[in-house]
Amino acid sequence: MTKEPVAVVGIGQTKHTAARRDVSIAGLVREAAVRALEDAQLTWSDIDAVVIGKAPDFFEGVMMPELYLADALGAVGKPMLRVHTAGSVGGSTALVAAGLVAARVHRTVLTLAFEKQSESNAMWGLSLPIPFQQPLLAGAGGFFAPHVRAYMRRTGAPSGIGALVAYKDRRNALRNPYAHLHEHDLTLDQVRSSPMLWDPIRYSETCPSSDGACAMVLTDRAGADRAPYPPAWMHGGAMRSEPTLFAGKDFVSPRAGRDCAADVYRQAGITDPRREIDAVEMYVPFSWYEPMWLENLGFADEGEGWKLTESGVTELDGELPVNPSGGVLSTNPIGASGMLRFAEAALQVRGRAGEHQVDGARKALGHAYGGGSQFFSMWVVADTSPIG
Amino acid sequence: MREVAIVAFGQSDHRRDTAETSEVEMLMPVLHQALDAVGLRAGEIDFTCSGSCDYLAGRAFSFTMALDGVGAWPPISESHVEMDGAWALYEAWTRLLTGEAETALVYSYGKSSPGDLREVLTRQLDPYYVAPLWPDSVSLAALQAQALLDAEVTRDRGGPGDIVADERALAGVAARSRTAAEGNPHAQLAGSPPPETLLDEPYLVRPLRRHDCPPVGDGAAAVVLAAGDTARRLCRRPAWIRGMDHRTEAHSLGVRDLTRSPSSRLAAERAGAFEAPVDLAELHAPFTSQELILRRELRLGADVRVNPSGGALAANPMMAAGLIRLGEAAAAIHRGAADRALAHATSGPCLQQNLVAVLEGEAS
Numbered sequence: 160m161t162k163e164p165v166a167v168v169g170i171g172q173t174k175h176t177a178a179r180r181d182v183s184i185a186g187l188v189r190e191a192a193v194r195a196l197e198d199a200q201l202t203w204s205d206i207d208a209v210v211i212g213k214a215p216d217f218f219e220g221v222m223m224p225e226l227y228l229a230d231a232l233g234a235v236g237k238p239m240l241r242v243h244t245a246g247s248v249g250g251s252t253a254l255v256a257a258g259l260v261a262a263r264v265h266r267t268v269l270t271l272a273f274e275k276q277s278e279s280n281a282m283w284g285l286s287l288p289i290p291f292q293q294p295l296l297a298g299a300g301g302f303f304a305p306h307v308r309a310y311m312r313r314t315g316a317p318s319g320i321g322a323l324v325a326y327k328d329r330r331n332a333l334r335n336p337y338a339h340l341h342e343h344d345l346t347l348d349q350v351r352s353s354p355m356l357w358d359p360i361r362y363s364e365t366c367p368s369s370d371g372a373c374a375m376v377l378t379d380r381a382g383a384d385r386a387p388y389p390p391a392w393m394h395g396g397a398m399r400s401e402p403t404l405f406a407g408k409d410f411v412s413p414r415a416g417r418d419c420a421a422d423v424y425r426q427a428g429i430t431d432p433r434r435e436i437d438a439v440e441m442y443v444p445f446s447w448y449e450p451m452w453l454e455n456l457g458f459a460d461e462g463e464g465w466k467l468t469e470s471g472v473t474e475l476d477g478e479l480p481v482n483p484s485g486g487v488l489s490t491n492p493i494g495a496s497g498m499l500r501f502a503e504a505a506l507q508v509r510g511r512a513g514e515h516q517v518d519g520a521r522k523a524l525g526h527a528y529g530g531g532s533q534f535f536s537m538w539v540v541a542d543t544s545p546i547g
Numbered sequence: 548m549r550e551v552a553i554v555a556f557g558q559s560d561h562r563r564d565t566a567e568t569s570e571v572e573m574l575m576p577v578l579h580q581a582l583d584a585v586g587l588r589a590g591e592i593d594f595t596c597s598g599s600c601d602y603l604a605g606r607a608f609s610f611t612m613a614l615d616g617v618g619a620w621p622p623i624s625e626s627h628v629e630m631d632g633a634w635a636l637y638e639a640w641t642r643l644l645t646g647e648a649e650t651a652l653v654y655s656y657g658k659s660s661p662g663d664l665r666e667v668l669t670r671q672l673d674p675y676y677v678a679p680l681w682p683d684s685v686s687l688a689a690l691q692a693q694a695l696l697d698a699e700v701t702r703d704r705g706g707p708g709d710i711v712a713d714e715r716a717l718a719g720v721a722a723r724s725r726t727a728a729e730g731n732p733h734a735q736l737a738g739s740p741p742p743e744t745l746l747d748e749p750y751l752v753r754p755l756r757r758h759d760c761p762p763v764g765d766g767a768a769a770v771v772l773a774a775g776d777t778a779r780r781l782c783r784r785p786a787w788i789r790g791m792d793h794r795t796e797a798h799s800l801g802v803r804d805l806t807r808s809p810s811s812r813l814a815a816e817r818a819g820a821f822e823a824p825v826d827l828a829e830l831h832a833p834f835t836s837q838e839l840i841l842r843r844e845l846r847l848g849a850d851v852r853v854n855p856s857g858g859a860l861a862a863n864p865m866m867a868a869g870l871i872r873l874g875e876a877a878a879a880i881h882r883g884a885a886d887r888a889l890a891h892a893t894s895g896p897c898l899q900q901n902l903v904a905v906l907e908g909e910a911s
Binding site for chain 2: 400
C-alpha cells in the first residue's frame with residue numbers, strides 16, 4: 160500500500176520574545192497560523208483538520224488549552240488533535256499531522272505548536288515535587304550538565320567547544336528576523352566569560368525562555384500542485400522513545416536518537432548523511448548538544464563531533480550548516496521549538512529562509528528531542544517530490 | 548482503506564481512590580492483560596500511543612513515567628496525546644492506515660483521587676475570562692441539563708432518536724446504567740433503586756442529583772490494534788474499525804446550543820454510523836442529560852442497547868473513559884454479543900469535543 164506524499168506549503172511563526180504581553184495565548188497562536196495560511200495562500204475553510212502541540216500545560220497553567228483554542232484556530236466543526244511528547248513535541252506534532260495526509264484521512268492539515276512561557280514559570284512547572292521521585296529542582300540545565308561533562312570526558316573535547324556553538328548560533332540569529340535573541344555586540348570572549356550556571360554550562364550557552372508559536376500547512380500532491388511557492392516534500396519522518404532512567408541508558412548518545420535517525424535516513428534513501436544533507440536544524444538547548452547530536456545523528460563518528468564544530472564545518476557557510484536560524488539557543492518557546500526546527504528545515508529547501516538561507520540547500524534534516532533525552536522526532540525534507 | 552481492527556482490550560478495576568499504587572503500577576497489569584490476550588510482547592508492537600493529562604497527576608511530563616512501565620527498550624516508535632485515550636487510538640489508527648505499522652498498542656490512564664476533580668477541571672476553561680471564576684464541571688453540566696429540560700424541541704414527534712427530556716428520563720438513564728453495571732466486574736458503582744425512588748433524592752446542582760453525575764475515580768485501559776490478516780491471526784473475531792472521526796466545537800458556552808451536539812452528529816456521519824443500523828452503542832456520557840443529547844444526535848432508537856457496561860455513570864476514569872467505550876464495544880464484538888457497534892468518546896466541558904467509531908464483526 161502506498162502513502163500519499165506530504166508537502167509543506169505554508170510556514171508561519173511569530174517574532175519570538177521574552178513576553179508577548181500584547182496578545183493572549185489565542186492571539187499568539189492565531190498570528191502564526193494566519194502567516195502560514197498566507198504563505199500557502201489558503202483560507203481557514205481550506206483546512207480539514209488541526210493538530211496542535213505544546214509542552215506541559217503547567218507552563219501556562221491551562222489544562223488542555225486546545226479546548227479553549229478551538230475557536231482561535233478555526234477548528235470548530237473540524238477534527239483537532241493535541242500532541243504532547245515533552246520537548247520533542249513540536250516535531251511529533253508535525254509528524255502526526257503529516258500522518259493524517261499520508262493516510263489520506265485528510266488532504267490539508269494545519270499544524271501548530273506554541274509556548275507562552277511568560278504566562279507562568281517554566282522552572283516551577285518542571286520542578287513540582289511528587290512523592291518517591293527525585294525532584295528536578297534545578298530545571299533542565301541541572302539535568303543535562305552531567306551528560307555534557309560525560310561527553311567531554313569520553314571524547315577529550317576541549318572546554319571551549321560549547322562557546323563556539325553559542326557564538327555561531329547567536330550570530331546566525333542576527334539574520335533571522337523572528338529569532339528571540341539578537342545580540343549584536345556579542346563576542347566569543349563574552350560567551351566564554353559569562354557566568355557559570357551548571358558547570359560546564361555557562362549563561363551564554365543556554366537557551367532563553369520565549370513566547371512564540373510556529374505553524375505549518377501540510378497537504379497532499381494535489382494541494383502541492385496549487386501552492387503559490389515551492390513546497391518542501393517530506394522524504395522521511397520517525398519518532399523513537401526509550402525509558403528515562405535505567406542502568407543501560409547512554410545519556411551522551413541515546414539509542415532512541417540513533418535508531419530514529421537511521422529510520423529517517425532509510426525512508427529518505429540517505430546512506431551518507433554528512434554528504435547528502437545540505438542543512439541541519441537540530442535541537443540544541445545547551446551549546447554542547449551540537450557536537451553530541453552530530454555524533455548521535457550520524458554526521459560524525461563517535462568522539463569526532465566536537466572536531467566538526469571546531470573546524471567550522473557547522474558554520475552558516477560551512478560544508479554542513481547547523482542551525483542557520485540561530486536554533487533553540489536563540490529562540491526557545493519550548494513546545495514550539497521542535498516544530499521550528501522542522502519548519503526551518505522546510506524553509507531552507509523551499510529557498511525561503513531569507514538572510515539565513517543556505518545556498519543550494521536541497522535536502523535538510525529537522526530534529527527534536529525531549530524528556531531526559533528519551534523522546535526523539537525527526538524529518539527529512541527536500542525540494543523534490545519523493546516519487547519524482 | 549486498509550482494514551484495521553481492535554483485537555484486544557484490557558481495563559483496571561475502577562476505584563474511588565488508589566493511593567496505594569502509582570500510575571505505573573495501576574497501568575502495568577492492564578498493559579499485560581491486553582498484550583497477553585493476543586500473545587504479543589511490548590517489543591513486538593510496531594507503534595505505541597497513549598493518552599493522559601498532566602493536570603491530574605499534578606506534575607509536568609507525567610506520561611514519561613508510564614512509558615517506563617511499557618518497557619521501551621530497545622527504543623520503540625511511540626507518541627502521546629494530552630487527551631482521552633480514544634484520541635490516542637485515532638492517532639494509532641491513522642498510523643496503521645499508512646501501512647507503516649501492522650500492530651499498535653494504545654493505553655490511557657488517569658487518577659483523579661489526588662486532587663479535587665471539580666476544581667481541577669476548571670483549569671480547562673478559557674484562562675482569561677472564565678477560569679478565574681472557577682465554575683466547576685458539575686455546575687457546567689447542570690447548565691447544560693437545565694437547557695435541555697427547558698427546550699421544547701426535545702419533546703417532538705417521537706421518531707428514532709427523538710427524546711423526552713425530563714427529570715424522570717434522567718433518573719431512568721441513571722437507574723438503567725447502574726443496573727447494567729452489575730454485570731461489569733470493573734465498574735466503580737453498580738446497582739440502583741428504581742427511577743421513582745431516585746427522584747426523591749435531593750439535588751446536587753439543580754437539576755442534577757448525585758445519580759445524574761459520574762463517580763470520580765482512578766483507572767486505566769489498553770487496547771491492541773492490528774491490520775488485515777494480522778488482526779485475523781491474533782483474534783478469533785476482530786472488531787473492524789469501519790470508520791472513525793472526531794470533531795470539536797466552540798469553547799465558549801455562550802456561543803453554542805448546549806442542547807445539541809453537532810460535532811457528535813458530524814463525526815458519526817463521517818464515520819459512516821448512519822449507513823446501517825447499529826445494535827450496540829457505548830456512549831461516553833458522564834452526565835445522564837448528555838446521554839439524552841447523544842442519543843438524538845446519533846439517532847439511536849429504542850432497539851439499540853446503550854451502555855450495557857454501565858457507561859461513564861458506572862466508572863468515569865478521566866482520560867481512559869473514552870478509550871474504555873471503544874474497548875467495551877470491541878469486546879462485545881469479540882465475544883459475539885454485537886455485530887455492528889458505535890463507540891463514542893467526549894472531551895471538554897459540556898460535550899465540546901466528540902469522537903465516533905463504528906466497529907463491525909464479520910459474520911461467522
